[in-house]
Amino acid sequence: MSVVEILPTGVSPADVVAVARGDATVELSAAASAAMTDSRAIVAEIERQERPVYGVSTGFGALANTFIDPQRRTELQHALLRSHAAGVGARMPTEVVRAMLLLRVRSLAKGLSGVRPVVAERLIDLLNHGITPWVPEHGSLGASGDLAPLAHCGLVLTGEGWVVGKDGARLPAGQVLGEAGLAPVELAAKEGLALINGTDGMLGMLLLAAEDAAHLFTMADVTAALAIEAMLGTDRPFQPELHAIRPHPGQRDSAGNLARLLRSSAIMDSHRDDLEHAVQDAYSMRCAPQVAGAARDTLAFAVGVADRELASVVDNPVVLPDGRVESTGNFHGAPLGFAADYLAIAAAEVGAISERRVDRLLDVTRSRGLPPFLTPDPGVNSGLMIAQYTAAGLVAENRRLAAPASVDSLPTSGMQEDHVSMGWAATVKLRTVLDNLTSLLAVELLAAVRGLQLRAPLTPSPAGQAAIAAVSEFFGEPGPDAFLAPAMESGRAVIKGRELRAAIEAAGPPLA
Structure with a gap:
């Protein structure tokens, strides 16, 4: 079994194939974790200053001019995932979803997204435990990236949404996380947005x-x-x-x-x-x-x-x-x-x-x-x-x-x-x-x-x-x-x- 280490410099096409189609496991490097920690500190400082910054203290898309009170910013991130997980149709193949998860980790690990290392680590847990979010085929326009498909992935981290069972059945994410001994993540400011704003589905x-x-x-x-x-x-x-x-x-x-x-x-x-x-x-x-x-x-x-x-x-x-x-x-x-x-x-x-x-x-x-x-x-x-x-x-x-x-x-x-x-x-x-x-x-x-x-x-x-x-x-x-x-x-x-x-x-x- 091979190991793919996520560095701030990224991953190779062969790494993506090994994780998507093979039995490779994934690890977050210390350098990537440090880069994410430094980036998160900048977001924390912005929150302390209470200045309007898109995705940190405002709404999204056409609601970008709506200021969000500090006490509601965690709620904002979870609401974002729930509302954007709006796909329909047959589920995407497991290999595609696994590629998406790895590529989202790779993007976050570059240290320019302002999220905590724990977010990337929980995505890696899904890969290493063989937990595949149920991602419907239709929903992405490739606009702000693959918003709906990635939201179906990100929602699973919070214990909501669906995952694919061993027999192909659709199961509640919270149940499967619990059986695997994984705790849901409570997202902080910017983290929900960082989970969905990317081209990971189409790139995968x-x-x-x-x-x-x-x-x-x-x-x-x-x-x-x-x-x-x-x-x-x-x-x-x-x-x-x-x-x-x-x-x-x-x-x-x-x-x-x-x-x-x-x-x-x-x-x-x-x-x-x-x-x-x-x-x-x-x-x-x-x-x-x-x-x-x-x-x-x-x-x-x-x-x-x-x-x-x-x-x-x-x-x-x-x-x-x-x-x-x-x-x-x-x-x-x-x-x-x-x-x-x-x-x-x-x-x-x-x-x-x-x-x-x-x-x-x-x-x-x-x-x-x-x-x-x-x-x-x-x-x-x-x-x-x-x-x-x-x-x-x-x-x-x-x-x-x-x-x-x-x-x-x-x-x-x-x-x-x-x-x-x-x-x-x-x-x-x-x-x-x-x-x-x-x-x-x-x-x-x-x-x-x-x-x-x-x-x-x-x-x-x-x-x-x-x-x-x-x-x-x-x-x-x-x-x-x-x-x-x-x-x-x-x-x-x-x-x-x-x-x-x-x-x-x-x-x-x-x-x-």
Whole structure:
């Protein structure tokens, strides 16, 4: 079990993934605790002076000009969480909520939020005790950050709100805290606001999506190579000198993968000098690295945005070391929303070109000798005909989801928050696009493997042999139609997992 130590300098993307998806535990460093203590002392001094400071001695949003009496400021912080925990819909996945909790700790630990260390420590207790707040899907506009989702998290610290039970049931937070031996926190001035004013939800989802996209884009090269091999395509377009003259780094890496994956194939060798097969392949084959490579470059941009956000303080107001408390707009999620929308477009196109190769594999007029719909007994059997229908439906959905959320600003809070980012919506739909891409690549994997099997007795590349071995247990040999949905689900598991890639890399250089 690894340990993630929260320093004032922040955490890494790998730390977020380890806590969100793994069993890593979290610790607050002494340096972070000291930075928070110093910041809290500034807030305490402001309270003693009784001067109006947003979030400390005033209301919030459109009520920012309302002065709050000192004796009601604790009540103010608790009321803020109750009123802002107003989400609806299905609960967010546990990994997303855990990422949010860690990222909120990371922001508070930078010592610019004016909260006591105990607040961060209680968030860490939730993570280390496996207590996951129940956070509904809908509620955030990415305006002052992810207000509603973070309020559902923060409310749990006070013993109110909901948490997720072991069986997925919704349980009262107070009950679960008590069973874990954790006491509710009574929030002081500024602390409720500091718990909810940030981009932690959308940032967490973008970081998790980037992790997934990096793997899926490599697997897209794998399934593309298998399909090209099964269709008697040529590997000549993937020569490195052809990509050196158009030096996009993602394209170079993707082409390198394809060239590497297609080596040592008796199927490829069988038609290498046949002009009918080796002049020019269709775009879905020949341009695979141009599309997948552009997606890789888009991912690199999104990762850069996420890295900068991970190093940022997005609270409002911030408590500066010189004693000033200044309002900022750093909570606005535009950078993350734009990046998520951009990456969704790229991932959708990786899926779209994959579906075109599937359609070509199944079409007897274009598959270069393969039987209709990849069944040796067409007519009685339909083979993978309807699997391509499913792929087409997923491509259509991804096209709808690729429409940007970040242009959908709607004003809120009495026009105080008159432009919002919709970054939460952008990152939610990005995750859906990537899940759909997983299914699309699974369909291509099955279709390509069936095509390679039907080229027997010619032997495929080592990558092709590894793919056949990976799916043989649940997909078998060409023959009569069988219940296809379970094979497609198992194909998704192969695409999501790391075993096939490891098997391919065991026989040669690593894939990019």
